[in-house]
Amino acid sequence: MRFELTKELIELLRTKIAEQDLAWIHENVLELHHAEVAEILDTLTNDEAKYIYFLVDEDTQADILMELDEEIRDRFLASLSTKEIADQLENLDSDDAADILGDLTEEKIREVISQMEDDEAAEDIVDLLNYDDDTAGGLMQKEFFQAHVTWPVNRAIIELRKQAEDVEKVYNIFVVDEQDRLLGVLSLKRLLFANAKTKIADIYQSKKIISVKASDSAEVVAMVMEKYDLVSVPVVDYQNKLVGRITLDDVVDYIKEEADKDFQMATGITDNVDSNASTWRISRSRLPWLVIAMVGGTIGAKVISNFEGSITKIPAMAFFIPLITAMGGNVGVQSSAIVVQSLARGDKDLGRILPKLWREAQVGLMNGIFLASLIFGVASVFENSELGVVVSVSLFTVILFAAIFGTLFPLILNRYKIDPALAIGPFVTTLNDIIGLFIYFSIGLLIYGS
Amino acid sequence: MRFELTKELIELLRTKIAEQDLAWIHENVLELHHAEVAEILDTLTNDEAKYIYFLVDEDTQADILMELDEEIRDRFLASLSTKEIADQLENLDSDDAADILGDLTEEKIREVISQMEDDEAAEDIVDLLNYDDDTAGGLMQKEFFQAHVTWPVNRAIIELRKQAEDVEKVYNIFVVDEQDRLLGVLSLKRLLFANAKTKIADIYQSKKIISVKASDSAEVVAMVMEKYDLVSVPVVDYQNKLVGRITLDDVVDYIKEEADKDFQMATGITDNVDSNASTWRISRSRLPWLVIAMVGGTIGAKVISNFEGSITKIPAMAFFIPLITAMGGNVGVQSSAIVVQSLARGDKDLGRILPKLWREAQVGLMNGIFLASLIFGVASVFENSELGVVVSVSLFTVILFAAIFGTLFPLILNRYKIDPALAIGPFVTTLNDIIGLFIYFSIGLLIYGS
Numbered sequence: 001m002r003f004e005l006t007k008e009l010i011e012l013l014r015t016k017i018a019e020q021d022l023a024w025i026h027e028n029v030l031e032l033h034h035a036e037v038a039e040i041l042d043t044l045t046n047d048e049a050k051y052i053y054f055l056v057d058e059d060t061q062a063d064i065l066m067e068l069d070e071e072i073r074d075r076f077l078a079s080l081s082t083k084e085i086a087d088q089l090e091n092l093d094s095d096d097a098a099d100i101l102g103d104l105t106e107e108k109i110r111e112v113i114s115q116m117e118d119d120e121a122a123e124d125i126v127d128l129l130n131y132d133d134d135t136a137g138g139l140m141q142k143e144f145f146q147a148h149v150t151w152p153v154n155r156a157i158i159e160l161r162k163q164a165e166d167v168e169k170v171y172n173i174f175v176v177d178e179q180d181r182l183l184g185v186l187s188l189k190r191l192l193f194a195n196a197k198t199k200i201a202d203i204y205q206s207k208k209i210i211s212v213k214a215s216d217s218a219e220v221v222a223m224v225m226e227k228y229d230l231v232s233v234p235v236v237d238y239q240n241k242l243v244g245r246i247t248l249d250d251v252v253d254y255i256k257e258e259a260d261k262d263f264q265m266a267t268g269i270t271d272n273v274d275s276n277a278s279t280w281r282i283s284r285s286r287l288p289w290l291v292i293a294m295v296g297g298t299i300g301a302k303v304i305s306n307f308e309g310s311i312t313k314i315p316a317m318a319f320f321i322p323l324i325t326a327m328g329g330n331v332g333v334q335s336s337a338i339v340v341q342s343l344a345r346g347d348k349d350l351g352r353i354l355p356k357l358w359r360e361a362q363v364g365l366m367n368g369i370f371l372a373s374l375i376f377g378v379a380s381v382f383e384n385s386e387l388g389v390v391v392s393v394s395l396f397t398v399i400l401f402a403a404i405f406g407t408l409f410p411l412i413l414n415r416y417k418i419d420p421a422l423a424i425g426p427f428v429t430t431l432n433d434i435i436g437l438f439i440y441f442s443i444g445l446l447i448y449g450s
Numbered sequence: 451m452r453f454e455l456t457k458e459l460i461e462l463l464r465t466k467i468a469e470q471d472l473a474w475i476h477e478n479v480l481e482l483h484h485a486e487v488a489e490i491l492d493t494l495t496n497d498e499a500k501y502i503y504f505l506v507d508e509d510t511q512a513d514i515l516m517e518l519d520e521e522i523r524d525r526f527l528a529s530l531s532t533k534e535i536a537d538q539l540e541n542l543d544s545d546d547a548a549d550i551l552g553d554l555t556e557e558k559i560r561e562v563i564s565q566m567e568d569d570e571a572a573e574d575i576v577d578l579l580n581y582d583d584d585t586a587g588g589l590m591q592k593e594f595f596q597a598h599v600t601w602p603v604n605r606a607i608i609e610l611r612k613q614a615e616d617v618e619k620v621y622n623i624f625v626v627d628e629q630d631r632l633l634g635v636l637s638l639k640r641l642l643f644a645n646a647k648t649k650i651a652d653i654y655q656s657k658k659i660i661s662v663k664a665s666d667s668a669e670v671v672a673m674v675m676e677k678y679d680l681v682s683v684p685v686v687d688y689q690n691k692l693v694g695r696i697t698l699d700d701v702v703d704y705i706k707e708e709a710d711k712d713f714q715m716a717t718g719i720t721d722n723v724d725s726n727a728s729t730w731r732i733s734r735s736r737l738p739w740l741v742i743a744m745v746g747g748t749i750g751a752k753v754i755s756n757f758e759g760s761i762t763k764i765p766a767m768a769f770f771i772p773l774i775t776a777m778g779g780n781v782g783v784q785s786s787a788i789v790v791q792s793l794a795r796g797d798k799d800l801g802r803i804l805p806k807l808w809r810e811a812q813v814g815l816m817n818g819i820f821l822a823s824l825i826f827g828v829a830s831v832f833e834n835s836e837l838g839v840v841v842s843v844s845l846f847t848v849i850l851f852a853a854i855f856g857t858l859f860p861l862i863l864n865r866y867k868i869d870p871a872l873a874i875g876p877f878v879t880t881l882n883d884i885i886g887l888f889i890y891f892s893i894g895l896l897i898y899g900s
Contacts, residue, residue: 031657032658033658033660033678035677164639169621171621171681188620188638189614189617189620191642192607192610192638192642193611193614210483224452228483229485229699231621231698231699248699249679252676252698252702252705255702255705256705256709259706259709259710260791263787264791266717267783268780268783268784279812279813282809282813283817286784286813287821289784290777290821291821291824293777294777294821294825296772297770297772297774297777298773298828300769301770301772301829304768305769311761311768312765315765316755318771319750319751320751321771321772322746322747322751322771322772322775322887323744323746323747323750323751325772325775326746326747326750326876326879326880327743327744327747329879330718330739330743331740333717334739341714362729362733363729363732363736366729366733367736367740370737371737371744374741374744375744382751426776426780429776433772
């Protein structure tokens with residue numbers, strides 16, 4: 001049976017907390033997996049959550065803390081004294097501790113660090129705080145297994161046992177020389193089956209070792225781990241000294257955030273804004289896109305006003321304005337989205353992209369012919385065949401233009417190192433609107449005469 | 451130094467292949483990491499790639515095969531005999547072998563299977579072919595470490611050594627009873643440090659064991675692995691018998707695909723269509739969205755034609771049609787994108803969603819007031835303050851309506867088990883266009899009089 005959080009459980013728990021019914025709480029809550037306990041704490045008041053939290057052992061506390069919803073965790077930490085925060089940090093992996101500490105003020109960071117009892121842990125955390133969040137250094141943790149290349153297997157096992165307490169998840173042992181320079185990797189499986197007297201030097205993998213530099217960007221880390229199918233990757237400094245490791249689960253979070261970013265760009269929400277930000281801040285984060293659209297709309301108004309004569313003469317011309325702009329926008333977005341996706345997948349050589357442009361033009365041609373024929377019928381019935389010709393010829397031209405422009409625009413942005421996803425947002429639909437209107441009314445003028 | 455693929459390397463390699471310069475190829479290509487070799491093969495002709503491929507040892511062949519671009523791999527496999535394919539499959543992990551086999555015709559599958567020499571491997575693959583691609587059964591592999599709960603540590607190590615050849619990446623040992631029912635998990639780390647005589651029963655973790663059912667959807671697997679921070683998860687059948695395991699790297703691919711899907715929905719490209727599909731198929735996959743937009747545009751035309759009198763009287767009303775529709779569309783998309791994102795993150799209780807609706811309405815109100823004031827100025831200068839009033843009051847109403855509608859619509863779709871991402875696409879912008887036009891012209895009629 002998989003755990004499911006119910007309103008009933010929460011209600012019951014609340015009364016049991018009020019009654020301080022420890023036996024019930026132990027059996028029904030503390031026995032659960034830490035991710036489930038965290039899920040429960042997310043729904044309680046801070047005082048209730050605190051009560052439960054301090055009932056569990058220190059290791060589980062650390063696990064629960066990292067699983068809490070970010071808002072809830074911030075609220076929880078804000079209610080602790082610096083000494084209490086320091087105690088919590090000592091149980092965390094160094095990367096998690098640094099992340100939590102990084103959100104506090106300079107002054108509070110100093111206070112918390114000075115209250116930590118484990119000097120080595122404190123030092124690791126301070127060291128990690130020096131790295132930018134979106135670099136390998138910002139993602140890595142200081143806990144990992146390392147073995148000297150000169151050790152025999154039995155010595156390695158003894159030494160690793162000492163390191164074991166700190167390292168929660170082990171996938172690999174990093175092999176280093178006397179100067180802590182990374183030489184290679186040894187799988188736990190290999191070590192398990194090796195003879196006690198065998199030297200590490202004889203069994204570790206020294207070729208084709210993949211590592212990242214602490215200064216590498218998170219993007220590079222994600223690409224390297226994906227490309228080489230790694231569950232953990234060693235991090236080295238400029239002298240190739242081993243300084244940390246990054247595990248796949250941390251990178252998964254990063255990959256998801258990146259995908260979210262493209263989605264947000266495409267939908268016009270530049271949202272690094274917290275979900276608990278003020279209405280004013282959310283509103284401000286969306287306004288830029290809307291102002292772009294409004295400026296576009298105003299230019300569009302100017303374009304139409306230049307053809308005021310046409311509208312006075314043939315008011316039916318106005319009927320199909322929304323159709324022309326909507327179609328141009330949709331076709332443009334479809335084409336740019338395809339290009340953005342293939343750029344995100346790493347298609348960088350133009351050799352592969354040029355055929356795509358040609359393909360998009362063909363698709364535009366095909367869809368343009370089909371839809372233009374359809375709208376010719378509609379507009380002819382609606383008004384007369386003369387308007388049918390104006391609308392269908394315009395629609396065809398607009399579709400073809402939008403397909404080509406929608407393909408080229410993200411490519412151009414990319415060439416100038418601007419995020420191509422920007423092309424899918426309001427910016428391009430707006431541009432397509434303006435050009436579409438111009439095409440529509442020009443063709444109208446051509447056919448109807450001035 | 452990280453490997454970078456250059457045109458020079460490829461050119462040189464091609465001449466070396468033509469000259470059959472094995473020494474050079476060995477030193478400069480075969481010594482590379484298998485992911486890099488795959489990257490090189492992706493750029494060669496099929497004959498060249500085949501030549502290199504069969505120079506490496508069998509295990510590396512398997513690794514390279516799985517790293518090839520899908521199109522390139524299909525082309526490569528199509529050029530092999532069924533016997534050659536069978537040989538390749540025997541070196542692959544069972545899940546990869548099943549994936550590759552699943553793409554072939556029924557007849558070819560039978561032929562390939564009958565040519566496989568390793569009966570056990572063949573059986574595993576046949577078994578995996580029974581599961582749907584997007585279930586736990588479709589994601590799992592048959593290679594994993596398992597130990598009987600009654601074994602002592604030294605026996606376990608001997609038995610695991612036998613299993614070791616098949617299992618490439620080991621994170622955990624699954625502990626089972628005599629009937630192969632899953633009892634718990636033992637970390638490799640724990641086994642490494644345990645005494646030879648200790649019983650598995652005394653050291654394995656039996657509580658809070660997370661597993662998935664073979665019939666669970668891939669979505670559930672991804673959510674479970676993320677929630678519980680797992681690198682590998684055991685898969686069981688209805689009797690809790692251990693049947694396979696899923697590793698995080700396979701799930702990462704799934705997570706990325708899901709994120710891509712939302713992006714595609716939002717941009718109107720229902721693209722399960724292969725990138726090497728015919729122009730006609732691509733064109734067809736986009737048409738539905740465009741037809742929706744066109745039907746919307748036609749209804750919009752009908753709405754405007756009902757107000758033909760207004761346009762004849764005040765042609766300037768037509769100028770601001772694109773502005774009204776564009777703003778409604780953009781605001782609607784912003785609001786629905788926020789909702790779709792929070793639904794994707796698993797916010798399911800309405801308790802959290804209602805405040806969001808209220809928040810969106812507030813944001814709409816704020817942006818509406820700001821943008822309406824701005825456009826009042828623009829439209830007044832453009833034409834006169836009467837038109838300024840019409841445009842700004844309409845814009846405000848449209849923005850507020852679009853914000854609320856954009857928030858509600860994906861929620862309603864979700865309630866009826868329809869993918870809410872559908873709400874962001876052309877469907878909603880189109881609906882917003884129509885309603886926006888109606889609001890605009892109605893307010894025009896109200897202010898100007900008929």
